[in-house]
Amino acid sequence: MNKRSPALTLVQHGLLALMCVIAVFPLYWMLISAFKNESEIFTASMFPHKPVLTNFTYAFDEMPIFRMMLNSFSIAIMTGVFQMATSLLAAYALVRWRFRGQGLIFSILSLTWLIPYQAVMVPNYSLVNSMGLNENIMGIVLPYAVSTFAILSLYQSFQSFPRVLIEAASIDGLSDFGILVKLILPNIKSMVASLGIILFLNGWSEYLWPMLITKEMENAPIEIGLRLFVNSDTNMWGSLMAAATAACIPILLIYILLQRQIVDSFVRYGMK
Known part of the structure; x- marks a missing residue:
């Protein structure tokens, strides 16, 4: 052997x-x-x-690459912030208080995770269109403001937090929001950071919904901008590869800087 x-x-x-x-x-x-x-x-x-280098010069002349990168960063950051804020409040409410129908609410939340997004895409599009948010970053972000995955992940972390400490802080006069911000979050900050990275990457890589909302390069994230460039000029594959290379650089730099945290996030949540 x-x-x-x-x-x-x-x-x-x-x-x-x-x-x-x-x-x-x-x-x-x-x-x-x-x-x-x-x-x-x-x-x-x-x-x-x-x-x-002509492929790069042509790509930057024909595409607002920096603007589209800024759009992608804005969408990813805003989506992550909204999802983190709503998930923290929802998960904390489910753990902090005992009320009638709590189990039913948790079950419904769990079931919504199983519903494919394509099933609610048409109603969401109708709502966004009626609000006049087409070609707008908020039209991309708002339907993703709540994440069932994030709520359930935070719920498990809050459940493992000693309830005795929460009750003691409440007796000492700390408000419910203060308990969340000053007591719980500092003790699970590594988990929250890992979840934040996952939410940011999910927001960055989202493709189908932004494709429905944006039709102009100036308003599109970088992934949709590349698709629009292919549709407008199908023979310039060298320039498309140059634009794709430029689009990969920011996320590559983020990975290099946060390599350990990103790997920990993938390991923690078992996601690719």
């Missing part, structure tokens, strides 16, 4: 290396395609023979 262990370890590391290559290769191909000229963009060359 000991003689086979090094071979087994080698095979395992080889498989991991292969999976890493498979995962990274599309990003590598996107990067090299951004520097290829039109004559070699469809070739199987692994390196651009004559690297060019």
Whole structure:
């Protein structure tokens, strides 16, 4: 068994290396395609023979990339803030007070998580359209202001918090909001930070709903802007790869800066 262990370890590391290559290769191909000229963009060359920057200049001239990145950041941050605020209050209310129908409310919340978003997309679109929020960031953010996933996650954390401490703080005269902000949150800040990262990334990667709300590049997040660019100029694949490369840089920098926290968030919630 000991003689086979090094071979087994080698095979395992080889498989991991292969999976890493498979995962990274599309990003590598996107990067090299951004520097290829039109004559070699469809070739199987692994390196651009004559690297060019015209793809980047054309992409930045034809697309408001910085504006769309700002839109994506605004949507992701606002969505995360709204979801975190509503989830904290809802989860705290379910844990703090005992009232008739509490179990029913919790069951309904749990069931809403199972409803596909496509089932409520048309009513949401009708409501947003009637409010005149098309081509508006708030039209994208408001339907996502509440997250059942976040409520249930915080509910589990609040349930594990010692209720004796909550009662003691209440007897000492601390208000309910003060108990939440001054007592509970400081003790579960790592969990709240992990959840905040997940909510931000979910808001950043949302595609279907923003595609329905925005039709102009100036008002769209970066993912929708890339789709609009494809529809408007289908032959400029080099420029599309350049724009996609530029769009990946901010989120890549965030990952590098918060690598440990992001990995912890994925491990904590078992999400990809």
